[in-house]
Amino acid sequence: MSFARFCFPLREMKQKKEPIAIPKTYALVTGASQGLGKAMVLELAMRKINLLLVALPGEGVEELAAQLAGLGVEAHFYETDLSQRENVLKLTDWVNQNFNVGILINNAGRGGTRSMLAADAEYVDGIVQLNIAAPALITHQLLPNLLRQKNAYILNVSSMAAFSPIGFKTVYPASKRFIRHFSLGLRQELKGTGVSVSVVYPGPMKTNADVASRIEKQQWMGRIGLVSPEAVAEVAVRQMFRRKTCILAGWGNYLNWLLLAMLPNRFKIPLLTKAVRKEMDGLP
Ligand SMILES: NC(=O)c1ccc[n+]([C@@H]2O[C@H](COP(=O)([O-])OP(=O)(O)OC[C@H]3O[C@@H](n4cnc5c(N)ncnc54)[C@H](OP(=O)(O)O)[C@@H]3O)[C@@H](O)[C@H]2O)c1
Secondary structure, X not given: OOHHHHHOHHHHHHHHOOOOOOOOEEEEEEOOOOHHHHHHHHHHHHOOOEEEEEEXXXXXXXXXXXXXXXXXXXXXXXXXXXXXXXXXXXXXXXXXXXXXXXXXEEOOOOOOOOOOOOOOHHHHHHHHHHHHHHHHHHHHHHHHHHHHXXXXXXXXXXXXXXXXXXXXXXXXXXXXXXXXXXXXXXXHHOOOOOEEEEEEOOOOOOOXXXXXXXXXXXXXXXXXXXXXXXXXXXXXXXXXXXXXXXXXXXXXXXXXHHHHHHOOHHHHHHHHHHHHHHHHOOOO
16 A cells, blocks of 8 residues: 555545536426416525426416526426326426426416306316316326435425315315325325425415405405415425425414314305305306
């Protein structure tokens, strides 16, 4: 052994070390163009996480990606209607062929208030496809990708509406209950892997004009638990990284959750149905 090697073994070891290639990973956010999805994108961008933005065509997601590039974050966008199964499969193929996914946020979703009799088929099918089928299929298709990463996170967006059936919303709360059960079941399945599954239950958020007007019409009921999308996004992303199972934002929503858990169905379902019926002023 040479004198230098004997005296400076650490320096030798350092010189011999091969550089470790850390794969670049991305966070995929659906419904990234506005509302809660956009707020979560900005939360992730502040942490310098690379992003894959998914939204409907022509809704500004391209501009958002350019804005993120200006902040030093690599962002790609994909515009598609997620309520079509073949679009979901094309999206996930594109992702799997080009990117390592470390975070999946299933946020895109739609609601509404209609009587079942007056609603058309597109309304019912649209909620089922976007809120149930798309997140389940996206997660299924991206799971092998997520499992390849050392640490990975899935965050599914449910709603406080998941905690009770509500007449005239009917399909929406049921779809958000699906998200709860899907998330909790998958979390259990993935125990012992590097992938954690969290589910966030936002209360009312004035994310767009239509939702804001519906919340206003609910009067005091709509105001309990009202939190800005930015505040929900901050809590959701922070708790996701802590691998928390269920995420609530704002004291009003903890109170709502407690009330909904305590009240029997025969009281809470008529009470909530009466409140949301006010949203239907002018609707069939
Ligand atoms: N707002 C609330 O009071 C509230 C309460 C509880 C839970 N949530 C849940 O939170 C999530 C976000 O809600 P939000 O209020 O932020 O909604 P939003 O403002 O209406 O935004 C919805 C996002 O989903 C996208 N999206 C809608 N339909 C789509 C489709 N067919 N294919 C692809 N993307 C589509 C929209 O894209 P475009 O911009 O391209 O249309 C938009 O980026 C939803 O899952 C919702 O159910 C909302």
